[in-house]
Amino acid sequence: MSYRPHPADTGFLLFDVLHAPRQLAALEGLADADQPLMAQVLEEAGKFVAEVVAPLNRQGDEVGCRWEAGTVTTPPGFREAYRAFVAAGWPALACAEADGGQGLPWVLEGVLYEWLSAANHGWTMAPGLLHGAYECLKHHGSDALKACYLGQIASGESLATMCLTEPQAGSDLGLVRTQAVPTDVDTEHRISGTKIFISGGEHDLTDNILHLVLARLPGAPAGPKGLSLFLVPKILPDGRRNGVACERIEEKMGLHGSPTCVMRFDAATGWPIGAPGAGLNAMFVMMNAARLHVALQGIGLLDAAWQKADAYAHERRQMRAPGLPPASRGNASADLLVEHPAMRRLLDVQRAWIDGGRLLAYRTGLLLDAARHHPDSRRRDEAQRWCSLVTPVLKAAWTQQAFLGASECLQVFGGHGYVREWGIEQIVRDARVSMIYEGTNEIQAIDLLLRKVLPDGGQALGALLVDLRPALDAGRDFDAEVLRRLAELRYLTTTLCAACTAEAADPALPHAVADDYLRAVALVLLGWAWAQIAAKSAAEDPRWQAPALAFRTRVLPELDMRLALIRQRMAAPRHAATT
């Protein structure tokens, strides 16, 4: 069974709960994205994903990518599917019309990639990297570079990479050593160094591959401020091969459909993107979008795991379930797994994460659109504030849940889940990487607390929480529970900021509670999401009410534990709190 998107579910969240068309109507250049158009795009995207991309997932894992003498062959069918993707114009969905794109809102691209990742995470890695390169080049590239490359990136004619990591420089990009030496010719530089973990560094999907490479100019200061960004094509404009070689691809736990390359640059020709020393800056223009992509990967993979487990639980019979009326059993000698409370609960809890996560990610996508296109600068800033605070939360919490929840879904299959046949173990292996790349989940937690909450004493986060309140109604039990936690988190944020900045503060304190803090924010946001979904869906509709109940009774209680853990660490004497 391969993954099938359900556009109607997404439509309910986008249209009935979030009123996306109304929000987009206020944005410059996106007013055409009305409900019928968006619904049609979703319908077509769903078909493409289910019919073209999903059926290749299994082979992508089993055959995988092959490296031979510097060339990489992708799994059977990948190339054809990518050609079809380009031919249908999907890469350019959210690119500007001036660049040959369709000028549709980012949120639709987000949904498309959620579904693509769910259907075939490995294949999706290749086009997934286009969008960041497009944004980066569009905002920081010279006119000459843009004239040469922007159109081919938008259309998907050329694919792109992000060459950041080096053997000694992972989370700490300040340690990057790759060198860029200017030449006599215009802005040409010679780039030399080795980059690792380069997704799509080499493949057979497109003729050219455009590498965005972080490197250090001669005499540049040590650390992150000495890094500059360069565009280094595999094939130079005159048709010659550049000095870029794929030395090998990694053997990985999963994601076999995506080549993870070791790339060697030997005096390769490259051109700067952005100013010297502003390399990280240029890369980070697309950081929120890229992290939101990864959060949506997590949501998609968890949905894929859920679909498999739910189908299995509706056909497999083992043992008697408690409390079933005998008449409902017919002649079967055992009951369906889905009738067993532990299995039912497990499935509903995953749906709580999937659909609540969707609501939050779609809202964030709409606000990414607003941050770019709203005519009112105050509204752009508000949108940016949400994206900046919420994106690391979505990335970390939902990729973690993708892995843990997919493993729970595997458990539904018993021993059958551990063998390849049912495809569920592939999802667990594939999902694991999303906790690591695009900034490890620990880095996301530090980003949230140390870079975004503490510096302004929790003001922005507090304001965001206050803005969530109008959508909640204290007269409804569910909403009241969320409102109470929201207030607790606000108060804790204030006291935590004070504790971290006090004169004799323990410098390790924010690092020690960052993970718990991110998790607490995630649970409050998820509570807000489910309170709204529950209020806007029919009171007896199990499609939405069952996960709402699962969230309330099984997921939300973790929040109290997280708050307690943070308070306890704040109260610990410094010398006794090495952990």
Add this chain to the structure above:
Amino acid sequence: MSYRPHPADTGFLLFDVLHAPRQLAALEGLADADQPLMAQVLEEAGKFVAEVVAPLNRQGDEVGCRWEAGTVTTPPGFREAYRAFVAAGWPALACAEADGGQGLPWVLEGVLYEWLSAANHGWTMAPGLLHGAYECLKHHGSDALKACYLGQIASGESLATMCLTEPQAGSDLGLVRTQAVPTDVDTEHRISGTKIFISGGEHDLTDNILHLVLARLPGAPAGPKGLSLFLVPKILPDGRRNGVACERIEEKMGLHGSPTCVMRFDAATGWPIGAPGAGLNAMFVMMNAARLHVALQGIGLLDAAWQKADAYAHERRQMRAPGLPPASRGNASADLLVEHPAMRRLLDVQRAWIDGGRLLAYRTGLLLDAARHHPDSRRRDEAQRWCSLVTPVLKAAWTQQAFLGASECLQVFGGHGYVREWGIEQIVRDARVSMIYEGTNEIQAIDLLLRKVLPDGGQALGALLVDLRPALDAGRDFDAEVLRRLAELRYLTTTLCAACTAEAADPALPHAVADDYLRAVALVLLGWAWAQIAAKSAAEDPRWQAPALAFRTRVLPELDMRLALIRQRMAAPRHAATT
């Protein structure tokens, strides 16, 4: 880096905390197991594991087992290592001297298998199945069968399998369909059917393989009471091949070093073990020991993951850690991962599970010995009570932690954890199966609450908790925290039993809270273990005090959440509690 056992750590837990020799001295036939003898066995076992078994782990995963035309070839070196294992007498360590064994306590076998599993889970599956077969045959086999096979099982000359699962019968063995038809010859039967997920069903480690097969006699009643057990050898006593064939081996997420076989029995010759209809009974004689083996696998695998992550965290430098005195940094441009609070905590939390789990598992092992060998029947019953209640808790909670904790250890490596090179992702994949086999973790939770706690109204569990109190000292903060939770769990157990047996009780209630209940028991037991370890180790020794602190501040708080979840479910109106 391959796994290295640390006999001194185990010795501290066995000798200094548990006073194992004193406890064994009271047992019939085990009084010789004094501290010097046990320490010597541990030392030798540690060497064998580190030198012979651990180095084969990587190849076991990468080459794996190969099936061809019904025969199975194990990975390079596996056969030689197994021969060395037999030659050194390790299989017979805890077998009776009358059967050619060494008559040592079970607890030493437990430690041996913890280390073997940590070093090479796949290889260890093969000898791991011997011990259950030995117990089963010894207690339920006819004299003729014992004369023929008991000695070769004890010595490891022949390996054994447990043939329980069938395609339609996994957790629900009552659905088994394999047929056993009596013949005219003595007790000979003809066994026909297909069994799946048979670990070691076929291999090249030994000449003969002895299958213990659950089957149904003609006219046997449906369900578990119609099942009988048969011994079906691959090679018959007259040297002919029996009608047993390995049809294929499964492609699995991990554990590639162990062949998971589909076995077809075609009128194969077999002999009954135990009475007709008592098949499950005969199998379950070894259930506690087998489950404790799996719990120790989990503990071992988590320790293997920890060793890798700890070593990496002591050599890899990324970013500045907070609060380090500048002088401690030397010339390095970044700090060791182990100096970063999130990494330090992650490592210490895993050690809390590993060493606390060891203490509980070793104690359980000592009580397995006492349940068999104590001269006083009251003491045997007490020991049996502990084993019966605690074993499912150890199996479920520590195999779950093995998977989740190994994944946390993988996170320490960042992207390097996701590639094969460092071997950490193999541990995550291998560990996943332990949550499924020997009874899924959900089955363990149902076993604990529905079969062992509810039937006597929580009396036995309550008595066990009361027995834990004397080792705790309310004057110590740590112990006081554990004592408070212990009392809460006792009270909750009583109210839960009352709620489940009340007249209008919701039949789904115990199923819905079983997982939380098992988890709560696990955390109380772990608290008891760490309170003792902390009290018996030097107050400044980070080897034991750091994980003790991590347990107290990071792990124990989950208990309050579990108790809250159970209380909340008990309070839910029946119709509103479908999850």
